[in-house]
Amino acid sequence: MKSTIMDYNLSIHNVFWRAEKLYPDSQIVSRVHEGKVRYTYSKFSERVRRLSEYLREQGVDSSSVVGTIAWNTHRHLELYFSVPLLGGVLHTINVRFHPSEMEYVINFAGDKLVFYDVDVEEVKKVRAEKSKFVRLDDEFDREVNSHPPLDYFPEVDEREGAVMCFTSGTTGHPKGVVYSHRSIFIHSLSLLAKEIVGISSQDIVMPVVPMFHISAWDVPFASLMTGAKLVLPGPRPGPDHLASLIREEGVTVAIGAPTVWINLLDYLRREKIDLPSLKVVVTGGAEPPKGLIKGLRELGIRTYHAWGMTETEAITTVNQSENIEELSRQGKVMPGIEVKIVDPSGNEIPWDGKSWGELVIRGAWVTGEYFNSPEKTRDSFLTLEGKRWFRTGDVVVLDPKGSIKVVDRAKDLIKSGGEWISSVDLENAIMTYEPVLEAAVVGVPDLKWGERPVALVVLRQEYRGKVGKEDVLKYLESMNRFPKWWLPDEVIFVDSIPKTSTGKLDKKVLRTTIKGRMRA
């Protein structure tokens, strides 16, 4: 029997209606090149309406894709709303992409317009004849403000695209996914749940996760949905910028990758600064090191551990455990998401807390395909019990109650003497060693064993030159956690560890670096 409930589109239109009508006085603070901009949701809504009229004049409609190469700023936020409100798709482009990658995604997505931040020099090298490039600056502001506010937005079906994002492809071209109004709405609503992030109108929220990638975990949408004060940290935010913003604006919840908080914590210690307003740091993209969790805790800040990827729009698990061991797990999936683990042949593996397998996932904000890429799509999905599951490429263990523990990326596992070694496990162990700031472990080819683990280590300033390979290996041995053959053959000390354009350890570059260093 059909229900009698009306068809109501779960869309960004409802989020905008709430921001404009229910929370006109809530604030948005944006760090930009010129300084700090502060305005109310009311003023923001007016700007969105003017920008929409400007975009409409430029020919943007429900068939358009509009690109952005921009930092977390109020101008970017306005585009986050205007484009989807008009029924178009906002294509966020990674600021750290190589010009050739920018060129590829702009042409592949068919961007009609591309808005770029003033410091994105790479744009000059991009050839995209069909796209008009617009610089986000004062002149742009004046142009927008000269337009009357658009007073009517078209109704958009909830399954239409709203935001498009490409993976930071380590092999081949980046792959695209298009999030829908519906998926953004449901995921944003989920972020308000107490056991997810629990964003409320009383919060002051700072997404350090970039708006140019996986829509900053939908945090901007979730914040405006519930009237929270939103603090956008702008271009290339360093630990000094973040600390100032948190203190000046009273940030209560901040969201970003572990490396952001590692650097911030280091800065706070050096400068002897505390952050009394900050209650929660939500981190994802990699397991938060225990030293980081403890360091934040000493400042009165709780760490939430989240997990997700480009193909799952944003996050699908959050672990809020107070227990530091338990917090190393990614945790249980959010409502609207389902998971299984499978072996390489696609057979289900039990949730026994021991068996490794690839995590497969389906749900209300999981992609069902790659944009215009049937071949890539074919390799990344499997069918179980008549349903489609996305293959995450993450090797995990599930405990009997479904709490996920990521062992490693399938392609980063190290196969030594026919047995698997988890690079993630070793990295996390090395990072619990007091002198270590950051660490990465990769497998290098070995004639006898197939592959052997090698560690790259960044020491804290005060320990540089004072700690050697043997100290690290002795520390690992003293943990009594790993079999002897897991211990790295080499420990290479470096000044920093290369990251991908989305802030993750770039293991491809790492392997090359190591090859060079070991030969030398």
Added chain:
Amino acid sequence: MKSTIMDYNLSIHNVFWRAEKLYPDSQIVSRVHEGKVRYTYSKFSERVRRLSEYLREQGVDSSSVVGTIAWNTHRHLELYFSVPLLGGVLHTINVRFHPSEMEYVINFAGDKLVFYDVDVEEVKKVRAEKSKFVRLDDEFDREVNSHPPLDYFPEVDEREGAVMCFTSGTTGHPKGVVYSHRSIFIHSLSLLAKEIVGISSQDIVMPVVPMFHISAWDVPFASLMTGAKLVLPGPRPGPDHLASLIREEGVTVAIGAPTVWINLLDYLRREKIDLPSLKVVVTGGAEPPKGLIKGLRELGIRTYHAWGMTETEAITTVNQSENIEELSRQGKVMPGIEVKIVDPSGNEIPWDGKSWGELVIRGAWVTGEYFNSPEKTRDSFLTLEGKRWFRTGDVVVLDPKGSIKVVDRAKDLIKSGGEWISSVDLENAIMTYEPVLEAAVVGVPDLKWGERPVALVVLRQEYRGKVGKEDVLKYLESMNRFPKWWLPDEVIFVDSIPKTSTGKLDKKVLRTTIKGRMRA
């Protein structure tokens, strides 16, 4: 551009998957006629699977409607899941319906089976030849347990019906609405938001709102979605039962109409009992009297004020304000809901904190029609800007930020000398008078003025015979809140105030009572 996100049904299947797989050890406690039953989600899931096999054997499938006339018990909860999991519609029937109403809705909905609680004597008088009646007792339990657990549930489209409910029609036949899997999922997810109810796995939740009406605000679904311990208070729960359950089970959040909490508070005071575990009472169906809010606060319990109706599935606003004046408002609508106010011609009225108008509403869990009743549907909806809005029949004022204040039901407003008097305002004012336990105000026909207000008052035991009409009127005057002509012409003292089958003041019966009393 279509999004690439997969089609994933938001359904009770996902809630069940979570309960069974992610929270096997969470508890359900159920007060039944035989005593208290306690089991885990794991055991619950097994029972649901056995019950589903039993239902399947009885011919229940995706075309079936299955009725229940039952209290808040574990058996009812199992039916809440089994029937929708099979794709059928669970038709919850009001235990307090007159046999003729039961008969009407059972036949009108076409119930294949009707499960009823042992104490529902009215069932014997119901004639419904096409329905098979099954008593929820030990024998039923044995029958269910003799069936093997069903291991596969069909995929159900999210817009299919899951739960059906009829209004307690004060004029004419009850009107039916059918909630969808989707609406139940989204509304349940909303209940986890910090600023809605904020249910979490750490909570112990007791829905006193009946499962036989508007699916107990979806609280059973929301609780199982997040692994909360669920306490079901069973048949005809009195204040003594509620107090015992809260103390014994450590209830942290309880949900019910104001009258439930008025009686509980009265009982707690008389018996000198406190409820240390209880943090929050969520109340709806009527404005919570200030005395109630204060009384609960003295016990360390916060009051959340919610608003909704059968046609909006459950609740659409929650006000958590700490300010007692502000808390009398219904508050802002939840994400996924939109409201306007209109005059009798359907023109929009401004949100100025002064202008009265009828609240119209649309959203993800608002009905778009009445079940099989085109005529009733026609009168209850209007179209504004090309969109359908449900006419709530509530006269409200909206402040400039969209916070709703219900003035009265349109049909309960009193028109005196061409001006409107709010019966709700007067009731709430009288209920702030210390000697008053409950009060109701209705309009009675008056030759000179058209209508005049008359109050019915229940005094606290200790004040009976000691407080008279003049005391009440003097108190109202001393408030300096109402013009003289608003004051009731009569104050009639009664032992109790008649309620509808859903626990609201029954103003139809009240008017008849008053007519009798005033003639006498």
